[in-house]
Amino acid sequence: MDSCSTKVMFMLNDRKLNVEIDPRITLLEFIRNHENLTGTHAGCEHGVCGACTVLVDGKAVRSCLLFAVQLNGQNVETVESLAENNTLSxxxxxxxxxxxxxxxxxxxxxxxxxxxxxxxxxxxxxxxxxxxxxxxxxxxxxxxxxxxxxxxxxxxxxxxxxxx
Ligand code: FES
Ligand code: FES
The missing domain is CATH 1.10.150.120 ([2Fe-2S]-binding domain)
Known part of the structure; x- marks a missing residue:
């Protein structure tokens, strides 16, 4: 484990993740770059445009403003969770x-x-x-x-x- 990394456990689209994350990584970066869930978009990256919005414990949040390590124990839903079996919601x-x-x-x-x-x-x-x-x-x-x-x-x- 990298000496700077932090262990975090959280749910992402009904998957339980147990990961070691660099504390500087935003939730947006984690979703896109580590989990390859690129439906969530990076726009302004400072909380203005809303393009990066995901749900955390059911609440809409701007994922560019959160560090991924803040998600410990929480439930994250991205746009990829909306369709089921290739059927749009x-x-x-x-x-x-x-x-x-x-x-x-x-x-x-x-x-x-x-x-x-x-x-x-x-x-x-x-x-x-x-x-x-x-x-x-x-x-x-x-x-x-x-x-x-x-x-x-x-x-x-x-x-x-x-x-x-
Ligand atoms: S990327 Fe614009 S609010 Fe997050
Ligand atoms: S920014 Fe192109 S559809 Fe909204």
Whole structure:
């Protein structure tokens, strides 16, 4: 073991990891470079754009702002956890059907924030959806189709309250 490395145990997409990690490695770097889960994107790398968003213990976090060693004992979910047996999740399918992406750079982060947003929610409005999406920078879509896709998903779930 490298004298600088630290032993860490955490769950990553339902896999138990027991690893030795350089304390300077961010969660984003660990996910992409050590685990090869490249669906999570590196954008600004200082907490602004939201491209690197993953879930830690069910909460959406910016993985560029966390060190991987901080994850000890926690549960991490990345965009790769959403599809099952090569079948898109309902949220992903709505993004696909409503063209909620162009280059896709921002998409993984948005999907993970929305995953947290929709879990256990009994109702949501367009205003709430817009507020959530305002935390993610998208340089190509103009957001219209992202909002349409998200509303379509909320309607599918039977929880959309129209406040427009
Ligand atoms: S890459 Fe983490 S917020 Fe932009
Ligand atoms: S789809 Fe290109 S940055 Fe959002």
């Amino acid at each position: 309902d949220l992903q399918r709505n993004f696909w059907e409503y063209h909620g992406l162009q280059c896709g750079f921002c998409t993984a982060g948005i999907l993970m924030s929305l995953t947290e947003f929709f879990r256990g929610r009994s109702e949501c409005t367009e205003t709430e959806i817009r507020e959530l999406l305002s935390g993610h920078l998208c340089r190509c879509t103009g957001y219209t189709n992202i909002i349409r896709a998200t509303i379509a998903h909320a309607r599918d779930q039977g929880i959309f309250c129209d406040d427009s």
